[in-house]
Amino acid sequence: MIRFDSVTKEYPDGTVAVGGLDLTAPDGKITVLVGPSGCGKTTSLRMVNRMIEPTGGRILVDDKDTAKMDAAELRRGMGYVIQQAGLFPHRTVADNIATVPRLLGWDRRKSRSRSLELLERVGLPGEYADRYPHQLSGGQQQRVGVARALAADPPVMLMDEPFSAVDPVVREQLQDEFLRLQSDLGKTILFVTHDIDEAVKLGDQVAVLRVGGQIAQVADPATLLGDPHDDFVADFVGRDRGYRGLGFRTAPVLEPSPEPTVRLGAGVDEVRRSGDQWLLVADDDNRPLGWVEPSRITAPLVTEDLHRGGTVAVLGGSSRAVLDAALSAPSRRGVLVDDDGRLVGTVTLAEVAAAIEQAVGRGKR
Amino acid sequence: MDWVLGHLDDIGSYTVQHAWLAGVPLVLGLLIAVPLGWLSRQYNWLYTPLVVGTGLLYTIPSLALFILMPLLLGTTILDPLNVVVAMTIYTLALLVRTVADALRSVPDSVTASATAMGLRPLRRLFTVELPLAVPVISAGMRVAAVSNVSIVSVAALIGVPQLGSLFTDGFQRDFLDPIVSGLVACVVLALLFDLVIVAATRLLTPWLRTGAPTGRAA
Amino acid sequence: MNAVLTWLTDGAHWQGYDGILQRTWEHVWYSAIALAIAAALAIPLGLWVGHTGRARFLAVNLTGALRAVPSLGLLFASIMVLGSRLDGELATLVPTELVLVVLAVPPILAGAYAGVEQVDAAARDAARGMGMRGSEVLFKVELPCALPLISSGLRSAALQVVATATLAAAVGLGGLGRFLLDGLAVRDYAQMAGGAILVAALALLIDLVASTLQRVVVSPGLTGKTDRRDNALRRLKTTAAS
Incomplete structure (x- = not known):
């Protein structure tokens, strides 16, 4: 001392x-x-x-x-x-x-x-x-x-x-x-x-x-x-x-929604099936790779189709990481993974904001 | 002291002669060292042979060089030209390295931006590199000036008249006064040379006069 | 030029009490004594000035002033002042050594204090911060880091001393200067040129020995002369491990 x-x-x-x-x-x-x-x-x-x-x-x-x-x-x-x-x-x-x-x-x-x-x-x-x-x-x-x-x-x-x-x-x-x-x-x-x-x-x-x-x-x-x-x-x-300051708050209680994924090499039909504007691509171990826009896909998925802008947050990590994941994803759904990097699910920007508000409101740090 | 008062004329003319024999080579040496230094910057492979080569000249004892000059120049042994050429060689030995290093010490960013603005090598040398190299060159000049004033006196041994003649006169006649007057006059002359170089440096480098906290006036 | 070669290669000129070998020996001896005395005075003084920062102004101006004193005048003056108080060869030897010492002190002193001064302030701060005492900082950090400049001061002092030791002949001592002055007296150019070449060769030889010595004494960490393989390795690794 x-x-x-x-x-x-x-x-x-x-x-x-x-x-x-x-x-x-x-x-x-x-x-x-x-x-x-x-x-x-x-x-x-x-x-x-x-x-x-x-x-x-x-x-x-x-x-x-x-x-x-x-x-x-x-x-x-x-x-x-x-x-x-x-x-x-x-x-x-x-x-x-x-x-x-x-x-x-x-x-x-x-x-x-x-x-x-x-x-x-x-x-x-x-x-x-x-x-x-x-x-x-x-x-x-x-x-x-x-x-x-x-x-x-x-x-x-x-x-x-x-x-x-x-x-x-x-x-x-x-x-x-x-x-x-x-x-x-x-x-x-x-x-x-x-x-x-x-x-x-x-x-x-x-x-x-x-x-x-x-x-x-x-x-x-x-x-x-x-x-x-x-x-x-x-x-x-x-x-x-x-x-x-959000970097010092562990993630507030979040309930990630399941997120459908496709693999690289998936055909046009499979990609367009969900009808969503953005679709998450993962590898064989279910680690997220990036988002794609099905409406632009005209041939089986290749790496070049991936939108790389989104960050990924670890479940149980800081509020800052979760907020950033939601903000940076083109779908506005933040991708959450476990400690091994495998997909857990996604949370929307609104859900993250609500959860943070609740945490701050409770005065918890 | 009586001796000094009685020989003021002699001391005066010896001093003037000494100043010429030490000062002219200083200027000549600088004039030759600048292009050589510049060459060694333009062509990197020239640096070592030039700097080492001219540096070797300094190992020749002054007495030997004075004596050898007539053989090389075809002059008589008493010709002051022998001393001027020999002293120019010593000045070169000191200054080529100084100029080469001074030009190299100019930051690459400065020379690069001068080149980028379209200055050709020679114009760049005179408007950018040389001015910035002045402080370093000036430090080398100060060493060369002091060293020249001291070495010239050795020429008295071969009979060329200057302040060194007071040493040989006094020694032959076993009389201390001329020797001491000669020593004092030499030191004063060296100091004068030093002051002139410092003043010239100040004139040439107005941007250093604005009170930057560097220890340049040591 | 041929006459010079003939003079130099004539075996008779190399032997005897006034031969080249004897004169060279004398020359080296005069120079070595002066250098040893100058180093013993100037290195400790320079280290002290550099380490404490005290008397720096004095040291700078002292070296400048000493450089301005013409050796020939000092030689004659000191012989007249000191010579009369000494006997035999000492009457000329002591004044000659005095002049050579005065000549050698400025470069050695300047090398020593500048060497200590240029030691990275951060290294000095770290040395103190790790608990080195004043003398430990001086001997374990400052002195080894100052060695390149100390040794270059010694080398330039050696060059000047060897060149100026020729003046010993002007006051009746030996050394290689004898050939210059004896040759001058009888206008024997071959002898003068031969003597001049010998002095220059001796100066170069001594510088060569000194530079070899310097390489042994100075840490390769300071000279950058670490081996090539190492450097190549480093270039490979800096990207991998920084």
């Missing part, structure tokens, strides 16, 4: 970067600090491992006052990941990962096997161990950065915009893998970002800071989106927050 106890950072010129921060980052959870530039989020993070010394207040890690600990020892017990990865260019990937273990006096062999284990953990093949950082893409470097921070298995991780410098597609991959990793490891994580979407995606708890290092709101992501504390938070959380 990391506890900020009225922590301040005032610079000699009088600028207050952080003005009396009170915050607790609970064990095994991801606490995200988010806010505009100049809100003191990075300063707050860097005060935890004393890369910056606070000018007032206390920071406690597992109830121990960090100010009373040796700074280097303190840092060796915390993982630290930064935006540019900061890998050592003169060391191989494996040696980079082994930095803290070696500082802690582990022998070469043990450090090496730990490096290889972590490389696999963060999804990089073992032969990368003997590469140098310049041989890696930005996303791969960042994975190594995470592996390096995890090397000595520290209970606490400090992460300063670790995914900001990579392109959006890779960022999303890294975020997903990071969440998977965290569900295995259960570290106490303090995570800084300027990106509110990243904050609500990753955080168990999100602290929105305003300029001057004061907390505007601390809440779980759904609350933050659904009930912003004031104009600043509402503004920062941004547009579409109602829609984005």
Whole structure:
């Protein structure tokens, strides 16, 4: 557990970067600090491992006052990941990962096997161990950065915009893998970002800071989106927050209607039999492939006839996914599947809207 | 000090001579280095032979080069032309690499957009690439200028008159004053050259004067 | 040109107390002492300036000013000032070494502080953040990352020192400069040119040795000289695993 106890950072010129921060980052959870530039989020993070010394207040890690600990020892017990990865260019990937273990006096062999284990953990093949950082893409470097921070298995991780410098597609991959990793490891994580979407995606708890290092709101992501504390938070959380908030609501009670399907290769007669404007096509395992418009079909069904625009929602998933499935389907019937991707049925846009309204009305989240 | 006051004329004419012998090669060297640097950018395979080749010239000791010049040029040993050519060679040794690297440091996006707007290679060089390369070239010029002023004094050993003559005079007569005056005059001359180059760079790069937080005035 | 070749290939010129071998040995010796002293002074100083960021202004201007001092003048001045206080060969050797050290310090110092300064700020931040102490950051991260620039500073110092060590002959010491000045005195061009070629060849040889040494000492992670097979593999894998 990391506890900020009225922590301040005032610079000699009088600028207050952080003005009396009170915050607790609970064990095994991801606490995200988010806010505009100049809100003191990075300063707050860097005060935890004393890369910056606070000018007032206390920071406690597992109830121990960090100010009373040796700074280097303190840092060796915390993982630290930064935006540019900061890998050592003169060391191989494996040696980079082994930095803290070696500082802690582990022998070469043990450090090496730990490096290889972590490389696999963060999804990089073992032969990368003997590469140098310049041989890696930005996303791969960042994975190594995470592996390096995890090397000595520290209970606490400090992460300063670790995914900001990579392109959006890779960022999303890294975020997903990071969440998977965290569900295995259960570290106490303090995570800084300027990106509110990243904050609500990753955080168990999100602290929105305003300029001057004061907390505007601390809440779980759904609350933050659904009930912003004031104009600043509402503004920062941004547009579409109602829609984005649906992402945190599990699907309300829906009763999918059965949906007739045809297979690829079906003849014109079979396709036109139902008389509906849109017809769903599935494969032999009953996994939905796409919609077709029977009135336009003049020959047995081929892949090119499929309308690919519709998304598919997993039954029991978020309201957002179900709503999106209904909105994106040309038939306006959202396709629901089970965990294996097999068709369960469809729901109409009206049914989804009613169900969401009912859920919101009940005040359930 | 008395010696200095009594020999102001000598020191003055030596300084002027020294400035010519160090300054003319600096300009000549730049004039030759620019086309060579440009060639090495246009034709990539030329870069290594040109940069390494001219760099090798710097390994020839100055005394040796001064002495060998008459053999190559057919001049007499006392001809100042020997010094000018030798110093031009040293300037080239430093500047070809600088110009080549400076032109390469111009961002591809800039040269590409200049080309896309229809600038031919030569016009692009003079209106876009060279101006942007000025800061880097200027840094190289400053090193070459200081180094030239120092090396020229060695020519006193073969008898070409300039500030170095004060060193040999003083040494032969076991008299420190001329040597110290020569040292001071050399350092002042190097400083003057440096100031001129810095001023010229400022004039040529007005876009850098708007207070961008770069440490260029180090 | 033929005369030069004849001079160089004449076995008699290579032997004896004033032969080429002896002169080359002297030349290397003068240069090595100066480089060792300059490196011992300038590398620690440069590392300290780069690591702490202190006295940077002083270091920049000191290197600039030292470069402007003409070696010949400094040589004569120091012989007159120091020479009278020393005996025998030391009276000329010490001033000569002093001049060569003054010549070698600026490039080495500049290489060392610039080398440390150009270390990726993120790498330095990460090093501290993982719990390295000041000296550990310096020796485990900054120094190895600064090696390419330190060694190129040393190489350019070596070139200048070897070229300038010819001046030792002007104050009565040995070294390859003897052939230049002795040849000049009697207008023996073959001897002068031969001497000049020998100095240039020595400078090149030393640079070659230094560059080989540099390749051994500097991590391939910094030079990009990782082997080809690796690079090809990487190109295949970046698409697969990023």
